[in-house]
Amino acid sequence: MSIKISVLALLVLLTFSGSAQFKYRTINNEAFKTGEIIEYRIHYGFVDAGEARLEIKESFKEIGNRKSYHIVGLGTTKGAFDWFFKVRDRYETYLDFESLMPWVFIRRVDEGGYIINQNVTFNHQKKRQLLINLP
Numbered sequence: 001m002s003i004k005i006s007v008l009a010l011l012v013l014l015t016f017s018g019s020a021q022f023k024y025r026t027i028n029n030e031a032f033k034t035g036e037i038i039e040y041r042i043h044y045g046f047v048d049a050g051e052a053r054l055e056i057k058e059s060f061k062e063i064g065n066r067k068s069y070h071i072v073g074l075g076t077t078k079g080a081f082d083w084f085f086k087v088r089d090r091y092e093t094y095l096d097f098e099s100l101m102p103w104v105f106i107r108r109v110d111e112g113g114y115i116i117n118q119n120v121t122f123n124h125q126k127k128r129q130l131l132i133n134l135p
Contacts, residue, residue: 050077067097
């Protein structure tokens, strides 16, 4: 009788441990909200050299059935600096609304002809990330 109970207890334990759902952390975000934009002008002496802009998009995106912020950062050179060393950078990230963990990071860099195109996806359950370098 005790062997049957032990086997039954083991089967129940294995069943519930295999179906346990991954628990994400929860953070009360008071640092930023949707619709916020921050802009910078970069100067070299009296000359405008460039601009940078960071925007938290108004709408949320669904990533892995989770509500996520879509954040976009842009950087460009201006004026005379643009003639000598053109910069056109775009960074995007999708942050989980509740945990503030990243799901996807996108990097599009063109700095004076030096080009980087990368996509990174994060799997927090497996504690892994996948980096894809695009041509």
